[in-house]
Amino acid sequence: MFTGIVQSIAQVVAIDDRPGLRTFTLEFPPGFLDGQEIGASVACDGCCLTVTRHQGPQRADFDVMQQSLNLTTLGGLQVGSRINVERAARDGVEIGGHPISGHIDCQARVASVRRPENNHVLRIAVPPAWMRYVFPKGYIAVNGASLTVAEADRSAGWFEVWLIPETLRQTTFGDKAEGDALNLEIERGTQVMVDTVRDTIDERLGPLLPALAALLAEPDIAARLQARGIDVAAATATLQLR
Template sequence: MFTGIVQTRMPVAERISRDDFATFVFEFSEEFVAGLETGASVAINGTCLTARTIDGGRVSFDAIGQTLKVTNLGAVEKGDIVNIERAARFGDEIGGHVLSGHIMDQVSVLEIIETENNLVVWMERPAHLAAYILDKGYIALNGCSLTIAEVEADRFAVHLIPETRDVTTFGLIRVGDAINVEVDAQTQAVVDTVRRLLASGELAEGLRGLSDKQ
């Protein structure tokens, strides 16, 4: 489980590619690697990966073909900067919202509006995720827990404070970049439940029942 509060951004120290498989290696600081054990979960651009080897601060993570296909890790090479978050622990402050680290798709950056103290990023709103991308709702983008600021038919925007720009890869973002998306699980559950009830007629029947009681 993750909170969407990215702890650092850092370059990939090495990528070792094989058929439908890749190993990503990072050079973690002494402070950041403290307490990390083999098998622990770490979010890389919001993608939950498992620490395979730890040699001092040199830590490796494997990604299978499906992960490389669904997420932007498929295009990440040595030297590319990514967002990193260690898994949350019981008792930690949840500053963002609860994330699984399971990426649902990628969206393209369509427009960037930058001023001295604000950064507005517009991204595509794909049809199969549109029902979950709602005004003022939560969304995770490259592992960052963010609030959706504006929604249009085929695109949505987030507004980023300077801290987010400084700590995460959003400070380096460009038009055309592919961004990992994980929609809010609670929003997805509510939307899917309402859809199921509407499709089955249960919702209308329940509303009629309430009306009859009144």
């Protein structure tokens, strides 16, 4: 388990490809690997990887299977790439972010970057199937960092995070540009709650959902609902996300 508080930035210094397996050699800042044993876990851009070999005090090897290369951004890393890293949490450690498993759910992409004074805003586009788990003021892990969702538009399929200078200093987010891929891990408590509600609705209202969607598409019905302050577009998007 990890806390989502990125501890440092590591750099890819070597890549070794074999059939179905890729080995990354990462270089870490001085002291990061102190006391670490073979078999320990490190979150690399949010992906839980196992240390397979140490090469001196600042370098370690990690094996990554083909499935992980396909699912995550690790498949796009090259020599010189920089990534966020965090060692596995220990008992009694302060959890400054939220519990993270290191199992990536999907890739997202940077839709836009804004830079208000002393802030840095990333708008992140999310695959529709995962957007149902993203809520304003909720937690989400992006490249291993526990971040708070500032704004979210579920119908448009994006959310925004605001990053302070300290976060930019400690992570690679300042390097990200429009179109760059990111690893997302959904907060598990949110996922369980949403899936439980969805399953309950399916059991009780499932046969009625097509009829409800058709009603919302009727101009007269939509106008009456909007007159009562109901956001018809959001309701329709919710049905579609199901």
